[in-house]
Amino acid sequence: MRPALIGDIGGTNARFALVTPGGVAPHDILSLPCADYPGLVEAVQDYLARVGATGTQAPREACLAFACPVHDDRIKMTNNHWVFSRAAVQAELGLTLFKAINDFTAQALGVPHVAEEELVEIQSGQATPHAARLVIGPGTGLGVATLFPGRHAWIPLPGEGGHITFAPTDERERQLLHHFHHRYGRVSVERVLCGQGLLDLYLAHCSLESATPAFSTPAQVTAAADEDPIARDTLLRFLKILGDVCGDAALTLGARGGVTLCGGILPRLLDWLPESRFREAFADKGRMHAYNAAIPIHVVTAPWPGLLGAAEALHNEEVE
Numbered sequence: 001m002r003p004a005l006i007g008d009i010g011g012t013n014a015r016f017a018l019v020t021p022g023g024v025a026p027h028d029i030l031s032l033p034c035a036d037y038p039g040l041v042e043a044v045q046d047y048l049a050r051v052g053a054t055g056t057q058a059p060r061e062a063c064l065a066f067a068c069p070v071h072d073d074r075i076k077m078t079n080n081h082w083v084f085s086r087a088a089v090q091a092e093l094g095l096t097l098f099k100a101i102n103d104f105t106a107q108a109l110g111v112p113h114v115a116e117e118e119l120v121e122i123q124s125g126q127a128t129p130h131a132a133r134l135v136i137g138p139g140t141g142l143g144v145a146t147l148f149p150g151r152h153a154w155i156p157l158p159g160e161g162g163h164i165t166f167a168p169t170d171e172r173e174r175q176l177l178h179h180f181h182h183r184y185g186r187v188s189v190e191r192v193l194c195g196q197g198l199l200d201l202y203l204a205h206c207s208l209e210s211a212t213p214a215f216s217t218p219a220q221v222t223a224a225a226d227e228d229p230i231a232r233d234t235l236l237r238f239l240k241i242l243g244d245v246c247g248d249a250a251l252t253l254g255a256r257g258g259v260t261l262c263g264g265i266l267p268r269l270l271d272w273l274p275e276s277r278f279r280e281a282f283a284d285k286g287r288m289h290a291y292n293a294a295i296p297i298h299v300v301t302a303p304w305p306g307l308l309g310a311a312e313a314l315h316n317e318e319v320e
Contacts, residue, residue: 003053004314005044005062008106008306009034011079011140016047017307021061024113024311026304028053034080040064041084041092063099063314065106065306067141069160075100079140099320101313102158103306104143107262108135109156109316110309111147111300118302119260120270123279125296128256134249136161137263137300138197138242142190146253155318161249162190169244169281172208172237179204189245193238195265198222202234222268236276239269243281247292251285259297267301 003018006026014034017026028051037043044062048054068078076083090098111133127133133147144161147154166187168174180187180200191197198218206213211230215221224231250259259282266273283293302308313319 002057002060004311005048005053005059005064006307006310006314007044007062007064008103008304008310009040009064009077009082010067010103011077014040014043014047015304015307016044017304018051018053018059019307019311019314022315024308026307026311029304029307034077034082037082039082039084041089044093058094060095061097061314062093062095063101063310065101065103065310065313067103067139067143070100070102097314099313101156101310101319102143102145104135104137104145104262105156105158105319106306106309106313107137107143108133108145108147108158108309109154109312109319110302110305110307111135111260111262112154113308113312114300114302114305118300119298120301121296121298122261122273123282123293123295123297125258125294127258127296131257132157132253132255133257134246134253134255134259135262136246136249136259137261138193138195138265139263140195142193142197142245143263144249146255147257149257150318153316153318154312156313162193163188164245165189166192166241167244167248169284173241175208176201176204176237179207189241193242193245198234198238198265201238202231205230205234205237218265225272235269235272239273239276239278240281243276243278244284246278246297247282247285250282250292250295251288256295259295261297261299262305266299270299270301273299 008015017029142162146157195218202221225235
């Protein structure tokens with residue numbers, strides 16, 4: 001039986017794997033830098049050659065998740081240079097089935113397949129059966145999706161919630177909004193809640209404190225937070241704003257089934273979440289405080305939830 005191709009393609013890396021049709025356990029996982037390839041087809045062909053899935057072993061089915069809108073035949077990546085036609089890719093790769101889904105649709109569909117030991121509890125609570133679940137997480141951008149338990153399969157509700165307007169809740173955030181507005185014009189929450197946003201948030205804090213920036217990458221800011229006061233304030237503010245946004249999204253979606261935090265950043269910040277105002281901000285919704293305070297929140301530490309979701313989506317009739 002030929003394997004199927006699955007993938008989770010972000011702004012920086014393209015993660016590919018193979019899966020036995022009907023299963024969800026990925027194997028032959030490789031992560032390839034998007035910048036090394038002119039387009040999707042070249043990256044897939046290189047991956048298949050590396051793992052020996054060519055000729056009679058070449059996949060005829062594929063489900064690939066992308067960090068961008070995927071509504072039309074023409075797909076343009078938001079945070080890298082790849083642009084392609086779904087129909088052209090299917091033809092060039094000789095696929096009988098090709099699904100292109102949003103990356104956070106894949107994250108959402110992967111969540112039910114994540115092992116319990118790969119979930120870290122941030123807020124206890126009782127998940128309501130048959131209720132929506134929010135999946136959200138900062139990485140190269142800010143992904144947001146909803147998952148609903150249908151009668152026969154999980155129903156993903158993709159969206160572009162990372163592009164809602166940033167709404168400050170105190171004087172410091174009003175100052176930050178002014179700083180970001182001067183640079184970008186309209187300020188979405190993704191401008192703050194992503195890797196580049198963490199660095200921009202640090203630079204904004206330096207500007208507001210009339211301090212010379214000492215760090216030039218998000219990783220440097222995170223690493224220095226134990227000792228550098230501005231880096232620490234930046235990280236705590238980042239998590240507080242994330243709590244605000246997650247809480248608003250949970251109210252909007254009625255996410256009584258739980259909130260799951262994914263992405264490449266948060267697993268590195270697990271020690272900081274309890275020190276931050278994340279939970280306070282998540283529940284600080286006036287008359288709806290008790291509603292949000294009862295919602296369970298977890299961080300996914302599994303390395304490849306998007307691949308699990310792509311495998312789930314391959315033959316999920318709710319995913320077109």
